[in-house]
Amino acid sequence: MLKKIEGIVLRTIKYSDNSLIIQLFTREHGRISCIAKGVHNKNARFAPSFFQPLTIFNAEIIFNNKKDISIIKEVNIENSLDKIRDDHYKLTVVMFLSEVLNKTIKYQNTDEKLFDYVKEMIYKFENDSNSSANFHLYFLLGMTHFLGFYPVNNFDSNKIFFDLLNAQFVNNFAESQTVDKEFSALISQIMKIKNNEWWSLNLNSFQRHKLIEILLNYYTLHTGINIKTKSLDVLTDVFS
Helix, strand or coil, X not given: CEEEEEEEEEEEEEEXXXXXXXXXXXXXXXXXXXXXECCCCCCCCCCHHHHCCCCXXXXXXXXXXXXXXXXXXXXXXXXXXXXXXXXXXXXXXXXXXXXXXXXHCCECCCCHHHHHHHHHHHHHHHHCCCCCCCHHHHHHHXXXXXXXXXXXXXXXXXXXXXXXXXXXXXXXXXXXXXXXXXXXXXXXXXXXCCCCCHHHCCCCHHHHHHHHHHHHHHHHHHHCCCCCCCCHHHHHHHCC
């Protein structure tokens, strides 16, 4: 069945010398796998560059619920994200986030609100000229709204420790379950950021790295998926 979709590239895998397997997060069908054939042909309808991480496009695919892989027939790029591709810092952030999304988003689990959030934030990141250093922290914490485990921001002078399991701030520190006072306060500050001004939070490289470790641990606890990424070390080096 020929269908029109809007998709965000999560991952691309070389299938053969002339074909790619694309992991897509789509608005219509959630996560799906597609094959793009003939990408290196002289008159190819689409090139490998169309399928870089977090590229957003409209496509026509041959879709069949009974098969694992759909076939891409036509691709129309909505935004090639040139500003991100030309910025080493932004590109590193996008590579990291695409890994996290690839591990987090499930197959054929339609979630239009999550799709719209990811798309909107990618566009904001593409067009923003401020520092990109904190974007991944803001993005991942914001995405928990749609995944069902956004924290309660009840941080105050008594409740100063973030409880990872119960997603709220508490007054007692437990070694394996709560975050220390400094980083609990920073998590609360990120939650208070308005108008997508992720650059407004002043963090050093150690704080930024520690916060992303905390957030990945938080994701692991609430999704049951071990969120380890190959690009985290690169991300840390870039913003050190």
